[in-house]
Amino acid sequence: MGPLRLVLLLAPTTVLGAITVYHVQQPLTAAPSASATATSIPPAYNPSTLVPPAVPTDQVMTTIPVALQNSGTVGMSIPQRGSFIGFSIEMSVTNQVLGKNSSLIQVPFLNLMANIQQRAGSVMVRVGGNTQESAKMVDSLPNGRILEKDLQNVSGTTQTPPLDFTADLLYLMRNISDFVNVHWFLGTPWFVTTPFDTDIVTAADNILGDYLLGMQAGNEPDMYVLHGHRNDSYGPYDYFGEFGDFLTQIGGGADPTGRVKSVLVGPNIASFAWTLEEVWDTGFVDTYSENLAFLAGEKYPNDNCGATFGAGDVVNPQDVLPNYLTHTRHQALLEPYLNSTMYAQTKNKPFLMFETNTASCGGFLGISDAFVAALWGIDYALLMAHSNFSGAMFHLGGQNVYYNPFTAPPTNQSTYHQWSVGPLYYSALIMAEAMGPSNTTQVLNLPIDGISEFTPIYGIYESGVPKRVAIVNYINDPSGANDVHAIITLANPDGTQTTPSSVKVKYLAASSVVQKGNYTWAGQTFGGFFESDGRPMGDEDVQTVQCAAGSCNVTVPAPGFALVFLTDDALSESENGGAPSVTFSTTIKPKGRNTVTVDPSLLATSNGNRFADHELAGTSKQQKPSGAAAQGVSALLAVVLGGVVGALLALPGFGRV
Ligand SMILES: *[C@@H]1O[C@H](CO)[C@@H](O)[C@H](O)[C@H]1NC(C)=O
Numbered sequence: 143m144g145p146l147r148l149v150l151l152l153a154p155t156t157v158l159g160a161i162t163v164y165h166v167q168q169p170l171t172a173a174p175s176a177s178a179t180a181t182s183i184p185p186a187y188n189p190s191t192l193v194p195p196a197v198p199t200d201q202v203m204t205t206i207p208v209a210l211q212n213s214g215t216v217g218m219s220i221p222q223r224g225s226f227i228g229f230s231i232e233m234s235v236t237n238q239v240l241g242k243n244s245s246l247i248q249v250p251f252l253n254l255m256a257n258i259q260q261r262a263g264s265v266m267v268r269v270g271g272n273t274q275e276s277a278k279m280v281d282s283l284p285n286g287r288i289l290e291k292d293l294q295n296v297s298g299t300t301q302t303p304p305l306d307f308t309a310d311l312l313y314l315m316r317n318i319s320d321f322v323n324v325h326w327f328l329g330t331p332w333f334v335t336t337p338f339d340t341d342i343v344t345a346a347d348n349i350l351g352d353y354l355l356g357m358q359a360g361n362e363p364d365m366y367v368l369h370g371h372r373n374d375s376y377g378p379y380d381y382f383g384e385f386g387d388f389l390t391q392i393g394g395g396a397d398p399t400g401r402v403k404s405v406l407v408g409p410n411i412a413s414f415a416w417t418l419e420e421v422w423d424t425g426f427v428d429t430y431s432e433n434l435a436f437l438a439g440e441k442y443p444n445d446n447c448g449a450t451f452g453a454g455d456v457v458n459p460q461d462v463l464p465n466y467l468t469h470t471r472h473q474a475l476l477e478p479y480l481n482s483t484m485y486a487q488t489k490n491k492p493f494l495m496f497e498t499n500t501a502s503c504g505g506f507l508g509i510s511d512a513f514v515a516a517l518w519g520i521d522y523a524l525l526m527a528h529s530n531f532s533g534a535m536f537h538l539g540g541q542n543v544y545y546n547p548f549t550a551p552p553t554n555q556s557t558y559h560q561w562s563v564g565p566l567y568y569s570a571l572i573m574a575e576a577m578g579p580s581n582t583t584q585v586l587n588l589p590i591d592g593i594s595e596f597t598p599i600y601g602i603y604e605s606g607v608p609k610r611v612a613i614v615n616y617i618n619d620p621s622g623a624n625d626v627h628a629i630i631t632l633a634n635p636d637g638t639q640t641t642p643s644s645v646k647v648k649y650l651a652a653s654s655v656v657q658k659g660n661y662t663w664a665g666q667t668f669g670g671f672f673e674s675d676g677r678p679m680g681d682e683d684v685q686t687v688q689c690a691a692g693s694c695n696v697t698v699p700a701p702g703f704a705l706v707f708l709t710d711d712a713l714s715e716s717e718n719g720g721a722p723s724v725t726f727s728t729t730i731k732p733k734g735r736n737t738v739t740v741d742p743s744l745l746a747t748s749n750g751n752r753f754a755d756h757e758l759a760g761t762s763k764q765q766k767p768s769g770a771a772a773q774g775v776s777a778l779l780a781v782v783l784g785g786v787v788g789a790l791l792a793l794p795g796f797g798r799v
Pocket residue numbers: 144145161162244245313314317320
């Protein structure tokens with residue numbers, strides 16, 4: 143489709159041709175003052191931190207035997223994919239996160255997805271959330287925008303604004319899939335059913351084609367009564383009936399290829415007013431078996447709606463911090479789903495956690511945006527895999543929330559601020575490595591006698607053979623007294639020891655559970671606020687642990703996480719088995735290099751911005767195409783494929799290189 147795809151096919155090792163401008167030049171008439179930056183910090187960039195919880199008073203087992211068997215292990219999950227963790231992007235922020243329109247794609251977003259693609263092969267991204275329900279497709283919007291919010295007319299607990307969008311949003315999604323292997327979920331509006339507004343169904347069918355993984359039929363319908371979208375008698379049978387009405391309606395031509403009617407996702411309930419069992423008991427899955435590609439629920443372990451929207455009690459984040467530092471909370475959250483994930487297996491349907499994060503209504507300051515969330519996210523993802531979910535999506539919104547896996551700068555600052563990568567992006571990246579691309583990966587929350595709730599350990603198997611071990615240490619104890627020593631052994635069922643002579647270990651590290659930004663994964667980081675272009679920075683540092691006397695002693699700091707690779711193949715498969723490494727580099731490339739003038743003293747105070755570093759780091763500066771400067775383009779995309787530096791690419795209006 144896109145020029146990139148074409149050249150990739152024809153000449154994979156040579157110079158590539160394609161271009162995306164990720165933002166047009168916006169003259170900065172008035173730069174924000176340093177004091178304004180300091181006093182009115184949006185939640186997504188709030189540097190405040192909490193106090194780490196005390197070290198547990200009870201003695202915790204820190205020397206933990208991890209005895210793995212080469213076959214015959216019982217209790218493992220169903221086979222899982224490397225793309226297990228995806229992202230759920232609130233529809234109203236897609237023009238910040240994905241791009242301004244179909245020809246202005248956000249380069250950092252491409253990089254963030256490419257990192258996961260390299261490990262997992264593909265990435266699942268859902269565009270939707272509360273804003274999908276009142277979203278209306280229109281022919282055009284003022285100033286060529288692809289979406290617009292009606293902030294005068296918000297509704298519901300989350301004060302969701304009605305949204306207008308154009309088909310170009312879907313072209314933007316489709317164009318992204320030409321660069322990185324992103325497959326999409328969308329949602330169709332469900333508030334009004336007589337008739338349904340099916341414009342997005344038709345557009346998704348026509349524009350996304352095979353890149354449409356699924357279409358969500360209703361978002362948290364069991365909360366419709368609470369939010370005033372249905373009358374009090376609305377229950378699972380009513381939803382069942384609406385699902386049928388929807389199918390009848392799209393059968394009337396709205397779904398030209400019939401794709402959408404075979405990739406629906408339901409019931410997407412929050413298990414708030416209904417249980418999943420109540421939905422299953424309507425006969426939903428059997429009746430609509432041909433239509434349902436995925437079963438799904440949505441669950442957050444807590445909410446911050448009190449503080450954010452005045453809905454309910456205000457939660458003090460410091461009080462709930464310990465809840466995010468224990469494995470048992472995850473078990474309690476997921477336990478009610480186990481019956482449904484077993485049920486889904488009997489119906490041969492994957493079951494997804496369609497939307498989740500640390501807390502709904504934006505998350506908690508100091509938790510959702512700190513190292514604690516990275517550890518929480520890894521443990522949660524692994525436990526969902528163990529619990530036979532087939533995937534989960536971490537939700538993200540805009541500047542006004544704490545919990546974003548990644549945040550695009552405000553559009554009027556994007557000429558000088560870079561992206562901020564949050565803790566849950568690290569969890570997602572690590573989960574991609576933990577699963578690897580084989581599609582045969584099985585996960586087991588290891589049932590080790592005496593293990594504490596602060597130190598969960600997972601065995602990760604391929605075709606029944608142990609390949610990796612994942613170890614979380616939630617304890618915050620810089621003294622070292624609570625470092626975990628996992629004593630790993632491998633054996634055949636007959637008892638023959640097969641422990642390797644050494645293992646490779648990658649650590650996720652930070653100085654404390656409350657640290658914000660600058661976490662390192664095997665020595666590499668995405669930095670702090672405004673410091674990332676989506677590519678990991680720094681040199682990779684993979685540790686080798688020598689095994690002795692038939693066991694490998696892997697130390698995991700308190701706090702920290704370690705992914706242990708039992709063979710070198712398990713490591714290379716995890717790091718590069720998904721797809722060739724592709725990175726997209728941005729180079730600030732203003733007209734005459736200095737059109738966007740930013741006072742250096744301002745940059746020095748604007749949360750660690752590193753404009754100059756990134757400008758120098760770009761690959762395209764020395765290779766700019768003639769004419770580019772004259773067009774006043776402020777950022778260019780270059781592509782590096784398999785280590786070969788691509789030439790700079792043509793701009794729309796320049797022809798293709
Ligand atoms: C993106 O989509 C539009 C509409 O289909 C197309 O004209 C354009 O060439 C695409 N842009 C890129 C960069 O592929």
